[in-house]
Amino acid sequence: MHGECKTPGGKLIAVDLDVRNGIIHDVRISGDFFIHPESKAREILFRLSTAITEHTEQHNVQQWDARLNAALPWDVELLGTSTLALAVALCRALGEHAELEPLLADEHRPLNDQEMAVKLTTWSNVGWHLLPEVALSPAMNVALDEVLCQQVAHGHRPATLRFWRWSEQAVILGRCQSVINEVDVQNAESLGVRIVRRMTGGGAMFLQPHGAITYSLYLPEEMLKGIPLRQSYQVCESWVLDGLRQLGVDAYHAPLNDIACSMGKIGGAAQARRQGVVLHHTTMAYDMDPGDMVRVLRIGREKLSDKPAIASAAKRVSPLVRQTGLSREAIVAVLFGHFQQRFGGKVEALREDEMQAAEQLVATKYGNEEWTTEIQ
16 A cells, blocks of 8 residues: 655655555655655664554544654654654555645644643643853853753753853854854954854854843653644743733744744744753843844845944844843843743752863864854
């Protein structure tokens, strides 16, 4: 039996199988999609085939998708297709009518308040660790993201929230960005702007110690189980949106990964998944110097190449100081307190072993020129 499914704008995935006495056997998955990292392609195809083999054919698309998604490690990506498309192809192979587009539309829609409440029911029972701000170098901050992911993965910490503090101004590159395309290195050096690369994807951020509010969540994957990637951003940002609304900011989630309000964009988020842990971090603009921003970021300067446009840049991004009139520290205190009130948790500090591990990563990776300059 054979079934296939092409993702709109993406790739085709196909499944061939035998059914004997109502039991599925001899599953073979193929197509023109990609698996990243490529070195794990054979392993992943085996995992997905095994998730289907020797099961009865009495499952719908959503049930198959949940089973296949559970078999897919979180450090592996299917590019051009998805477990949902494979589930549709599987149902078609089994002679059932299944369409991908309506399911994608449902996956991409924002969650309503009732659905959000259901998704967050487990967040109050995990014994959160809450790490307040500590002023650290840009390289140490990005290194700590990897260290704390490992701590949660190994069971040395529960789900954890950390607020960052920057000791110097920096450009933080996404994992797949080119330094030469994104940053005017000469101007960055003259302004004393440090360039570092983080472990997540997404766009470059120009950050000044007084101008940004950044936090990270380190979550066991079970806390987001069954939540599509797009909706996971909304789930992870819901608490901060509520906190901002307490401050009088009409904040809302703007798919895929932005926080916005009626006055413009407030911030953006990025995610990575490693060893059964989800890293979600968000940076919001508290204050900003659009002049320095366009001197350092090449994309900003190209879009805003004249002086009037520089003024308009500040309007497109809506810093929180403009909307609240509060100090940066006061806003952080409100957000930190709101999270603790809503989900509980114990205020902790970074441990000596974690700081030492981060310093080692700075020496070998995040402070290393090769990591910073080479696309990862």
